[in-house]
Amino acid sequence: MAFASLLLVVLASFIHASWNLLSKRAASVGPVFVFAYNLIACIAYAPWVLYVLTEGDTVAWTRIGVVFLVLSGLIHLAYSLCLQRGYQVADLSVVYPIARGTGPMLSTLGAFFILGESPSGQGVAGLLLVVAGIGLIATQGELSAFRRPGGQAGVRWGTATGGLIASYTVVDAYVVKVLGIAPVVLDWFSNLLRFFLLAPIVVANPRAAIEAMRGYWWLAIGVGLLSPLSYIFVLAALNSGAPLSLVAPMREMSMMVGALLGMVILREKVGLWRLAGCATLIAGVILLSGG
Secondary structure, X not given: OOHHHHHHHHHHHHHHHHHHHHHHHOHHHOHHHHHHHHHHHHHHHXXXXXXXXXXXXXXXXXXXXXXXXXXXXXXXXXXXXXXXXXXXXXXXXXXXXXXXXXXXXXXXXXXXXXXXXXXXXXXXXXXXXXXHHHHHHHHOOOHHHHHOOOHHHHHHHHHHHHHHHHHHHHHHHHHHHOOOOOHHHHHHHHHHHHHHHHHHHHHHOHHHHHHHOOOOHHXXXXXXXXXXXXXXHHXXXXXXXXXXXXXXXXXXXXXXXXXXXXXXXXXXXXXHHHHHHHHHHHHHXXXXXXX
């Protein structure tokens, strides 16, 4: 993998961990918060999309192109709602790692069987180490963490979210690498579709929506700006030729970033298992970057 692609994925990991922390803090708002940050994303990234569209033919305006744009938007909508619901019923430290751990396993299998990418021993070993590191960070070596209040719900919603991550990763990789649609254009149209599909919830009771968002707009602005940017970086890496089977698991560096943020900023207790998880994840990333 080229250094530029590697840098994009690393930056995306830092940004991804940051916006998930913001989203967790607004978990109680539910779908209205998803609508709000999609609104912010549509407005903020519109000038960039207009520039890209006017500079060249970046969208395959064919039936298959439109179908895949709509499919991507629907999967991303389901992902956003599923993730937000998971944060409502369980801890970030349960939902996030399970989602991020399940996603790359499934998306890598999709890359192998659907996109025809060839697996390598080093890539598979790196993937296994990344997933193992995420598990250690989440549980700190104690599987009973999933049996605590909210643990089972976190497993269910995290796994469902991971499945959706795998789905949109494969679909969007096809859109970018095969159909040639620019990453920012794909992400913007996906946000636009989610905006219109969620609008009826707000229109049905605008006062309740406004009240629900009271005090949460700054979080919506943060997620609306950061969430598309992190994913655009990943799509740009794919568009530059980086294989999906390496990019997908490398994105899970975000769990390491989240753990480090918790240690340094939130002053969370550091245990040997969490440190071992970070070391395992780093080893996996090193293997993947050399694949």
